[in-house]
Amino acid sequence: MSAERVHLAVGDSAAGMLSALRRDGLLDGEVLPFIEDLSAGPLLDADAIDQGLRLAWHQQLLQAQPWLPECEDDWLRRHQAGRKALLRLLERPRPLTVWQGRSAGEQLALALLAEQLPADCPLAVVSVPEPLWPREESLAEWSVAMLPLERLPAAGERARPLTAGEREALAAQWRHWREHGQGLRRLQDDDVVEAPLDRYDALLLELSGEQPRAVSRLVGDALVHIREALLSSDILFWRVQQLLRAGRLRAEAPAGDGAPPLVRAVG
Numbered sequence: 001m002s003a004e005r006v007h008l009a010v011g012d013s014a015a016g017m018l019s020a021l022r023r024d025g026l027l028d029g030e031v032l033p034f035i036e037d038l039s040a041g042p043l044l045d046a047d048a049i050d051q052g053l054r055l056a057w058h059q060q061l062l063q064a065q066p067w068l069p070e071c072e073d074d075w076l077r078r079h080q081a082g083r084k085a086l087l088r089l090l091e092r093p094r095p096l097t098v099w100q101g102r103s104a105g106e107q108l109a110l111a112l113l114a115e116q117l118p119a120d121c122p123l124a125v126v127s128v129p130e131p132l133w134p135r136e137e138s139l140a141e142w143s144v145a146m147l148p149l150e151r152l153p154a155a156g157e158r159a160r161p162l163t164a165g166e167r168e169a170l171a172a173q174w175r176h177w178r179e180h181g182q183g184l185r186r187l188q189d190d191d192v193v194e195a196p197l198d199r200y201d202a203l204l205l206e207l208s209g210e211q212p213r214a215v216s217r218l219v220g221d222a223l224v225h226i227r228e229a230l231l232s233s234d235i236l237f238w239r240v241q242q243l244l245r246a247g248r249l250r251a252e253a254p255a256g257d258g259a260p261p262l263v264r265a266v267g
Helices: 012-023 053-062 069-091 104-116 149-156 164-180 201-208 215-225 233-245
Strands: 006-010 030-034 096-100 123-127 184-188 191-195 249-254 261-265
Touching (some): 012 149, 053 233, 164 191, 201 261, 233 249
Antiparallel strands (some): 249 261
């Protein structure tokens, strides 16, 4: 009897959708969430058993939202549980299917796995199509979690095994970005490219204006304007914190107990 297949997706939401398919009898095998966004920050020890640099990166993002103190502990718990499950898989490999949309984070997750898994462990990929949402233009990037649940079974039927050449190319891609990755990564055509971590500071300053605005509203508006990549709101909350520390934004009184502060541009 062959080993039970593992289905991996980036993020709790995407993994939860696969778990729903499994409960409905539409997916065979174990579901494993990959609780990591490889599209931003340093990657040097992102695949190490003991993460130092990478964990410090996540903690500074989470600590940029002090009005949500429980989020840091919750994320760390989920992240550690996901890493332990992934390490168990790497110690005792089983056939793996990676579900991915079109984003730098999901591409690099697949590349990491191609580099880490032994060559004789079957590795397949499900390329999830673009969500069909009413809009004026196509999305530059999308994730598995953005697809309606009812469309996932049909996508899963198109799972395909990766060739040895594809796996080696992906492994080489991971080795490159593990060594050189520092900033914000996105897909440009089919290549992963990187920009500085402050890429969207000018947008945040432009949208902040001279009248005080809640940080959460500012970040939400910025996300609407950013069309070139999938970007976590955590990155933008952290950049707002950096702009406050640099004196380019000024904090006003919080909007309420436990609420994000109001900020406005300086000058």
